[in-house]
Amino acid sequence: MNERHSTPPNTHEDLISAIGKTPLIRLNRITEDLQESSVWVKLERCNPGGSIKDRIGLQMVLDAEEKGLLKPGGTIVEGTSGNTGIGLAMVAAQRGYKCVFTMADKMSKEKIDLLKAMGAEVHVCPTNVEKEDPRSYYEVAARLSREIPGAWYPDQYSHHANPLTHYYSTGPEIWDQTEGKITHFVATMGTGGTISGTSKALREIASQNDSSVPKIIGVDAVGSILKQWFEEGTLGEPSTYKVEGFGEDFIPSATDFSMIDEIHQVDDGECFQWARALARKEGMFCGGSCGGSIKVAIDIAREADKRGEEAMVVAILPDSGNPYLSKFYNDDWLRENGWEPDDWE
Ligand SMILES: Cc1ncc(COP(=O)(O)O)c(C=O)c1O
Numbered sequence: 001m002n003e004r005h006s007t008p009p010n011t012h013e014d015l016i017s018a019i020g021k022t023p024l025i026r027l028n029r030i031t032e033d034l035q036e037s038s039v040w041v042k043l044e045r046c047n048p049g050g051s052i053k054d055r056i057g058l059q060m061v062l063d064a065e066e067k068g069l070l071k072p073g074g075t076i077v078e079g080t081s082g083n084t085g086i087g088l089a090m091v092a093a094q095r096g097y098k099c100v101f102t103m104a105d106k107m108s109k110e111k112i113d114l115l116k117a118m119g120a121e122v123h124v125c126p127t128n129v130e131k132e133d134p135r136s137y138y139e140v141a142a143r144l145s146r147e148i149p150g151a152w153y154p155d156q157y158s159h160h161a162n163p164l165t166h167y168y169s170t171g172p173e174i175w176d177q178t179e180g181k182i183t184h185f186v187a188t189m190g191t192g193g194t195i196s197g198t199s200k201a202l203r204e205i206a207s208q209n210d211s212s213v214p215k216i217i218g219v220d221a222v223g224s225i226l227k228q229w230f231e232e233g234t235l236g237e238p239s240t241y242k243v244e245g246f247g248e249d250f251i252p253s254a255t256d257f258s259m260i261d262e263i264h265q266v267d268d269g270e271c272f273q274w275a276r277a278l279a280r281k282e283g284m285f286c287g288g289s290c291g292g293s294i295k296v297a298i299d300i301a302r303e304a305d306k307r308g309e310e311a312m313v314v315a316i317l318p319d320s321g322n323p324y325l326s327k328f329y330n331d332d333w334l335r336e337n338g339w340e341p342d343d344w345e
Contacts, residue, residue, distance in 0.1 A: 016091055019054045020169045022046045024177040024314065029281045030298070037301040037311040041294070042174060044318050045286060049090040050083075051319035052170075053156075056193060057087025059165040060154040061095070070152040075100055077151045079141035081190065081245045082111030083319055084156050089118035100144055100151070102137040107244055110323040128240060131250045157252040162193030163200070170194065171201020174314055180211050183304075186297040186315040188219040188246035188289040189226055189263070192255025194316055199259040214314075218263040219289075219296045221247030221271075226255075227263040242327075242337065243271040243288040245318060264299075266292035272328035273344045274298075275321065279329075285321035288328060293317060 012018045023046060027039045044052035064070035075098040076088050085101040092099045099120035103112060104127040115122050123144070125137040133139060138157075145153030156162050174182060185202060187195040199216040206213040220226040224247025228236040238249035243266075268288075275291030278284045297315035304311035327333050331341045 014094060015048050016058050016094055018048045019058055020047070021173060024174065025284075027282055027294075027298075030277055030294075031301065034301055034305050036309060037305040037313065039294070039297050039301045039313045039315065040178070041284070041290075041297075041315050041317045042170070042177075043284065044316060045320035047087075049086045050322065051086065052194060052316065053083035053087040053318075054090065055087070055165045055169055056156060056159075056162045057084060057089075057091050059161040060156070060159055061088065061091045061097075063159075063161045064152050064154065070097065071150060072096065074098070074150040074152055075148050077101075077141055077145040077148060077153045078156065079103070079137040080115075080156075082107050082115065082323060083245065085115045085120060085122075086111075086118065088154070089115060089120050092120075093118060100148065102141040102144070104137050106240070106242065108323045108327055110326060111244075114323065156193065157191050157254055159193075159254065162191055162254045163197035163256065166194050166197030167201045168197075170316075171198040172205065174198065175202060175205045178312060178314060180206065180209055181312050182214045182314050183212070183309075183311045184215045184217060184297070184300050184313040186217045186219060186293055186300065186313060188221075188293050188316070188318065189255065190246040190248065190289075191252045192218075192226075192257075194318070196254065196256040196259050198316075200256070203259070216259060216261045217296060217300065218260045219246065219292050220263050220265045221292070222265050222267040224248055224265075226251070227265050230257055230260065230263045242268045243292065244324075245287065245289045246292070264296045266295055269339055270295050272334065272339065275324075275328065276341070276344060278317075279321060284317065286317045287319040287321060287324055290317040290319070 047054040077100045079102045089099050102123045106127040145151045223239040223241035225236045271288040271291040274295040293315045297313045301313045334341045
């Protein structure tokens with residue numbers, strides 16, 4: 001950028017140029033038992049749309065504009081668990097596109113209301129049907145994209161710009177912020193874009209710098225089929241779970257399993273309990289996938305600590321707690337669903 005057009009620090013010509021460069025923050029109270037090792041979190045709620053998906057929303061739109069797939073006045077149609085929709089709606093508002101989103105009915109009302117507040121049309125579809133079912137949110141999105149004139153369907157599950165965005169932004173940011181000292185990278189897996197692109201960048205930069213390559217740990221949800229696919233190469237039977245944003249009932253082509261060293265599974269209760277602990281003990285108000293991510297990151301740091309190692313574990317916290325206020329941050333909702341929040345204090 002030439003000097004005349006540069007802006008003062010932390011000042012942006014538009015909202016989308018404020019995406020990325022999120023803070024990396026050390027956990028302190030929740031990890032006070034650790035001696036040598038540390039856990040750091042990449043606080044993606046600091047993106048202007050409130051989640052890590054702002055990063056891919058922008059890049060998928062830029063890619064579509066460049067290829068002529070999205071023309072002025074066009075409509076973006078996408079299946080989303082909410083956050084990608086918000087990222088796309090934010091970019092669409094800035095650039096004058098319409099948005100039509102499909103979501104599974106297990107997603108929080110706050111996310112649906114937020115998408116509508118940003119001008120999107122939202123179609124809520126049943127969660128308990130197979131991906132190929134014409135009623136699933138994947139299939140409804142595909143159908144609407146064929147029916148609506150001027151529609152463009154990014155499909156984050158297969159879009160090359162999804163992992164590529166993290167390769168160019170999230171990965172290098174983490175390398176720089178840790179000064180190359182990162183030993184473990186932990187991320188929940190939905191489309192797999194975050195873990196695939198970030199780990200590719202971390203592996204490459206570490207090799208170029210003759211540094212040790214960090215271990216890459218994926219976090220999957222109990223009920224999802226990703227861990228079994230990774231470990232055994234077989235497709236298990238998916239079952240429903242309540243935590244939002246990660247785990248899948250099919251294998252997304254945006255996931256590069258060769259970039260991953262281990263996959264751990266977490267259940268709903270673990271995700272909710274650890275997310276609430278993050279809010280109460282660290283003041284970080286985050287979503288359920290953040291709880292799952294942090295549970296695995298702390299387990300890894302404790303194991304390393306026991307071996308006397310100085311691990312620097314970095315976990316992605318994808319979003320904020322706001323969309324989940326009526327769910328696991330609500331004691332009545334927890335009790336109705338079989339958990340006793342007082343046990344978690
Ligand atoms: C809250 C939340 N956590 C985790 C993820 C998983 O990220 P990725 O799709 O890059 O694997 C998502 C994706 O939608 C999400 O919305």
